[in-house]
Amino acid sequence: MNKLKVGIPRALHFYRYFPFWKKILEEMDVEIVLSPLTNKKIVEKGVQQGFGELCIPMKIYYGHVLNLITNHQDLDFIFVPRYIAEVKDAYFCPKFLSLPDVIKILPNIPKILNFEVNVKEFPISYSAVELGKQLGLSRSRSLEAYNRAKNYYNQYLSFLKEGAPVNYALRLVNRNIPFKLPKQKTQNDIRLLLLGHGYNLFDTFINLDFQKKLSDRQVDVLTIENMPESVFKTPVIVNNKLRNYWRHEEEIMQAIRYFLTEGRNEIDGVIFLISFACGPDSLISELIMRDMKVVGLPYLAIIMDEHSGEAGMLTRIESFVDMIKRKKKKIELKFQQEKSKIKV
Amino acid sequence: MRATFPRMGTSWVAFKTLIENLGVEVVLPEPANRELVKFGVKHSPEFVCFPFKPTLGELKSALDKGADTIIMAIDCGPCRFGFYASVQERILRDAGYDKFRLIPLDQADLLNFQWVQTLFKISGKSSFSLYPKFVKSVLYFLKKAKYLEDIQTAEGIFRAYERNQGDTTKIVNSLLHKLDETNTNKGLREFRSVIKNDFEHLDIDKTRKPLKVGLAGEIYISLEPYVNLDIRRKLGEMGVEIYQCLSLWDWIAHKFHLNYHRKWLEHLAKPYMPMDIGGECVWVIGQYIDNAKAGFDGFVHSYPFTCMPEVTARTIITNKLKGIYDLPIIYFSFDEQSGIEGFRTRLEAFVDLMRGRRTKKKNETIKSSIHSNNNYGSHFYQECLKLVQQS
Known part of the structure; x- marks a missing residue:
């Protein structure tokens, strides 16, 4: 049959x-x-x-x-x-x-x-x-x-x-191949958290192969899927009142909450990929943006649709990565200066 | 304590009674206008659905007037509305208004009586001596909500027949004023006859045969005249009779699981949309089918730009139902960019189209029209139709 x-x-x-x-x-x-x-x-x-x-x-x-x-x-x-x-x-x-x-x-x-x-x-x-x-x-x-x-x-x-x-x-x-981790590449010194729905992050056509563009610029990328389960255990309460009621957004908010508190030093910045007219993300991104301002983490929201131009996106990513690099250098410089002062 | 809440069209009359009778002073926000929407647009997320922006502006205007407590309904999803209260609170605090308190009014299911706790919280006291006062305020609220719906129903019908343009609007405004002033049991009991009486004295031309149009869509957009560019008035002045069952009362009754009209609409929509996905999606689909079967001339669907449930309803109506039921439909998605002239042109074209259809259909046989169908609509709707024919 x-x-x-x-x-x-x-x-x-x-x-x-x-x-x-x-x-x-x-x-x-x-x-x-x-x-x-x-x-x-x-x-x-x-x-x-x-x-x-x-x-x-x-x-x-x-x-x-x-x-x-x-x-x-x-x-x-x-x-x-x-x-x-x-x-x-x-x-x-x-x-x-x-x-x-x-x-x-x-x-x-x-x-x-x-x-x-x-x-x-x-x-x-x-x-x-x-x-x-x-x-x-x-x-x-x-x-x-x-x-x-x-x-x-x-x-x-x-x-x-x-x-x-x-x-x-x-x-x-x-392809029905058993699970085996790929070869470890050398770690880069910039680590970004990539937020967004799976269908935006992993559909390489619509996001113009976003992750490759990042890895070309020596940036390590972390997505929600790679994060340990302990992060996703307690529910998110928005403003002490409202329990978040969207599944995807719940995960995004939980991840962000982790990096806002304990994991503050594990990443250097956050990029949020949003598709145009996405309902839940429009509110969530606003909350995240306001949180980021308080903590001082670099945050980039990229809104994409079927007209997304490659050049525009490239420019934005480049400038974002450059900004983070400069920020890191600055901090390092300050650190060394202070160190040398102590020696004197 | 001075409490405030978004107006939502004419619904403020009912909300005001609810809160004033609890012994709390009410500060009404200014009705939505350009300045307020501008404030909302400036501080809101870029593509949040539109009701967020005018309500944010309204709340701000009330805070400017000296309100210190905001009462805002919340929901449990899946549409965006549940987030409004929290995000708006955050935005207002970031914008420099930090001396207010936001009390969320959970309307997910009114039968779980969470709102009783909320109302006690608003009144600030929770003793049982408050009980009679409490019952009074809720009863008045329900009654006024019902009368608001009645006024809206009568307005939709009578405007199509008025001889002097603008008379109906005047009556409606005076009725709203009267309803706001009426705060006795007796007055409220007799208010329906006041409505009827006022509309009876309207100078109407009953020989007209106006087009009948069903109006549906997202509730805030449908009720707030500034946001929907006063679509009901514009249609009425073009000589179109409006059937709109969407109102605050309708919604409250639904949340108490007592709205059998909505249950009927759900039943009609079931083959195409088996569940409530938020917004008014199911009921828009249901009303489209219902109105088509009752022989309406057209249907207007208005919703905020990118509203998730309404967009789904639109998809289903355009792709499937339009082919089956053949009822002309026009969609209006509103946001802060909506221009009045383009809107009017589209509306006029739509009305012309319906006129052309009707004259064409007259030559054939009219299968079912509302005039022959005496059971359509609510009881008050029928009464209004009778009033028109009697005068």
């Missing part, structure tokens, strides 16, 4: 959950078709489909879906998960909540394989059983698949915590 074919668009939550999806779907005996890396054509298609006010990651999602439909006409399903709540008291952005509803009304769409995660109402294992039902699997079989996928995903997460770059790890997952 032929395996069922399921298409996965390489956008949005792909950069966060792909190892989990891959494992659970493979355990459910399904053939996975991935859309290619984001390219100009995909972005163009997506921009045509979505109207102006949508954020660029959503448009790219449209593009990937359309690409899958045109290139693979024999798809049985297209995998569009609905992530509502992954932990008890945090949502995702409203656009994730309505993702299958927005996709299923596109023309010529094959059946949608829905995977609804809503921990507020039911555990994830239940979602896995529902997923299995759509593929015609028994309850015990889908639970088994879920457990294996969960283990695998935990391995993947701990691999990231050891310091593996996300794109590298995703490549290993995609």
Whole structure:
């Protein structure tokens, strides 16, 4: 019997959950078709489909879906998960909540394989059983698949915590290679924290290969995924009143809180990549900016959309890195002067 | 203690009663205007949704007038509104206003009665001797909220029929004033007849057959006339009858899980949007279907620029529902850049389009129109329609 074919668009939550999806779907005996890396054509298609006010990651999602439909006409399903709540008291952005509803009304769409995660109402294992039902699997079989996928995903997460770059790890997952850390490069003396959603940071087309530009300038980059788990344990309370209720933003705020307090000397600056019209980030970035001013950490917010020009971004990064270098030199100079004074 | 809160269109009448009856002085902010929005734009994050900016300006103006307590509603997500109070507090403090206190009013689910604690906190006392006062203030608040909705409903209908342009606006303003002054049980009980009476004396031309348009969208934008460029008045003066069920009362009733109209809309929207994703997304979709089935001539959807839930609603309506229900729809996304002339041109074009459609349809058979459908809308909506026909 032929395996069922399921298409996965390489956008949005792909950069966060792909190892989990891959494992659970493979355990459910399904053939996975991935859309290619984001390219100009995909972005163009997506921009045509979505109207102006949508954020660029959503448009790219449209593009990937359309690409899958045109290139693979024999798809049985297209995998569009609905992530509502992954932990008890945090949502995702409203656009994730309505993702299958927005996709299923596109023309010529094959059946949608829905995977609804809503921990507020039911555990994830239940979602896995529902997923299995759509593929015609028994309850015990889908639970088994879920457990294996969960283990695998935990391995993947701990691999990231050891310091593996996300794109590298995703490549290993995609090629079914066991996890192994890449060769250690020499450490640079500038370390930046790179904030933002996975789909902005790791989609190398839309952010114009941002991380490479940084590493070309001898800058080490740290992302939230590489940070130890202890940082993410206590929830963030904004202004002593409001408990933050967005999952991604919660992680960003927790990371920032760590670097504002204990980890102040571990990094030299923060760069926040925001996609234009991103709702949650617009408020979070404001709070972070105000915190940064108090502590005195260099902070750069880069807003990107489908029109981002390479030269402009390069200039901004260069000047930011130069500024940090000069600041470091200044501090060092001061330090040496004081040292020499003591000798005299 | 001098308390303040954002106005949100005409809703300030109800909020004022709620807080004044607790024995707290109220400082009303200035209505949103250019200066206030300018202040908001200067200090807010660049692309936060628009209601953030005028409300920030309003709060600032109230603080300038001497208020020392801000009461602001918060929510539990997933849309951006829940963050307003915290971020605005931070911004105001950074802008140099440091002697105020912000009391968040949690409106995530009014049935958990958290707001009782909040109201006690506002009043500053928590003894049970306050109890009668407390019940009174909440009852008055609910009643006034309901009357505000009634005024809005009547305004939408009568403006399309008025002979002298501007009469309805005058009546509405005087009614708001009267409602604000009315602070007795008896007066409030009879206020509906006051509304009816005032509108009965309006000079109207009942031979007109105005277009019927449904109005929906984000709640702040829909209620605040400065922000939505007074869309209801402009449409009314072009001879369009407006059906808008969105109001403070509507929202409060929904939060008490008693709004069966909204439940009906959710039911209609279910195949396209199975859950509440914040904002008014589900109900906009529901109302679009509802109005289309009732034979409306058009639909106006207004929302703040880049509002996450409303943008989703727009996507679903343009991509799917428009093809099924064939109800003309126009979208207005408002922010501080919205220009009045472009807005008016679009609105006029839309009204012309609806007129053309109607004359074209007249030659065919009109399948279902509101005139034949006597059960559409709320009870008061029907009463207003009767009033028009009787006079």
